[in-house]
Amino acid sequence: MKIEELICSVDLVIESASQNAVRFIVPQALQAGRDVMILSVGALADKELRETLFGLAKQHSCRLYFPSGAVVGIDGINSACAAGVSSVTLTTRKPPSGLMGAPYVVEHGIELEKLEKEMLLFEGPASEAVKAFPANVNVAATISLAGIGFERTTVKVIADPSLSRNVHEVNVEGEFGKFCTRVENLPSPDNPKTSYLAALSAISTLKKILNPFQIGT
Ligand SMILES: NC(=O)C1=CN([C@@H]2O[C@H](COP(=O)(O)OP(=O)(O)OC[C@H]3O[C@@H](n4cnc5c(N)ncnc54)[C@H](O)[C@@H]3O)[C@@H](O)[C@H]2O)C=CC1
Ligand SMILES: O=C([O-])CC(=O)C(=O)O
Incomplete structure (x- = not known):
């Protein structure tokens, strides 16, 4: 077809x-x-x-x-943005194997397999982060769309050889106060590259579309 x-x-x-x-x-x-x-x-x-x-x-x-994907806190960002939000920061920590092959890693010749302790690979706006790590920080794009945009959202990407999970922390400050979320994602059972929560968020979005009621923002 x-x-x-x-x-x-x-x-x-x-x-x-x-x-x-x-x-x-x-x-x-x-x-x-x-x-x-x-x-x-x-x-x-x-x-x-x-x-x-x-x-x-x-x-x-x-x-x-746009499902929340592998991150938690999109509900809070949506609510917070009904008033002023001054800063949004995503800090993503992944095992080095999960970041291998990313354009930023290849272009900078970073030898992730030799890493013995955590290394801050990237810090900058979400607009650059998603180009540097297209298969690793889609969550940064979702956060930017929900919040204060691709230029004002700050992203840090850290490779950490002590990790077996993908960890995403979101820090938000605004007129409402501030919040911090942290998720430690297990890989999908049949796709080790992607956090299980991302697939679950797609299922949840399907349910939200079909449900006659909506819970949460
Ligand atoms: N929003 C979020 O939080 C998350 C988003 N993602 C993104 O979701 C997407 C899927 O993730 P995975 O299943 O882990 O990727 P994957 O790489 O394991 O599988 C993607 C599949 O799509 C196929 N494909 C790619 N481009 C295609 C095209 N133009 N036409 C037809 N088939 C094509 C590939 O051959 C592959 O079989 C990726 O872009 C990934 O970066 C992944 C995790 C979290
Ligand atoms: O699966 C994850 O933890 C997040 C991810 O790859 C992405 O946002 O692209």
Whole structure:
């Protein structure tokens, strides 16, 4: 079946492949009037693509869903942003094996396999983080969309050989006060690269779409 036919035969398209897949599939799906759930959220750091997708969704009366993914605290960021938010910081710690092959690691010739203690690989805005680590910090993009944008959201990426889990900490300060969340993610049972919670968040988003009631922000 051709991709155009496949899109037209479903109510909802779920992208869970890659940033390139977002560029290729999502515009087609929206133009065909289909709602879309996006997991490779990092693609939306590209302002032109972001504006195109939001524009198409509006034009074709479709919904775009961005699950919380592997991070916790999106509910709090959504609420906090109803007033002023002054800072949002994501600190991601991963075992070195989970970061190998990332463009930033390759370009800087970082020998992750030789690491004996934790190393801060990257600190900067989410806009740069998602390009430097496209398969590792989609969560930074989701946090940016929910919160204060890709330029004002700060991301730290740390490789830590003592870890076996992916750890994401989110610190938010604003007019509401401040909060900190921390999740220690186990890998998905059938995909060691990806945190189990990310897959569970897609299931939860499906339930939220279907439920007649909504709990949490
Ligand atoms: N939002 C979040 O919190 C999270 C997002 N992700 C992202 O979700 C996506 C899926 O994650 P995983 O299942 O771990 O990735 P994966 O790399 O294990 O599997 C992706 C699959 O999609 C296929 N694929 C990639 N591009 C494609 C294209 N253009 N057309 C057709 N198939 C294509 C690949 O061949 C592969 O089989 C990735 O982009 C990943 O970075 C992963 C974890 C958390
Ligand atoms: O699975 C995780 O812990 C997070 C991740 O890869 C991403 O956000 O892209």
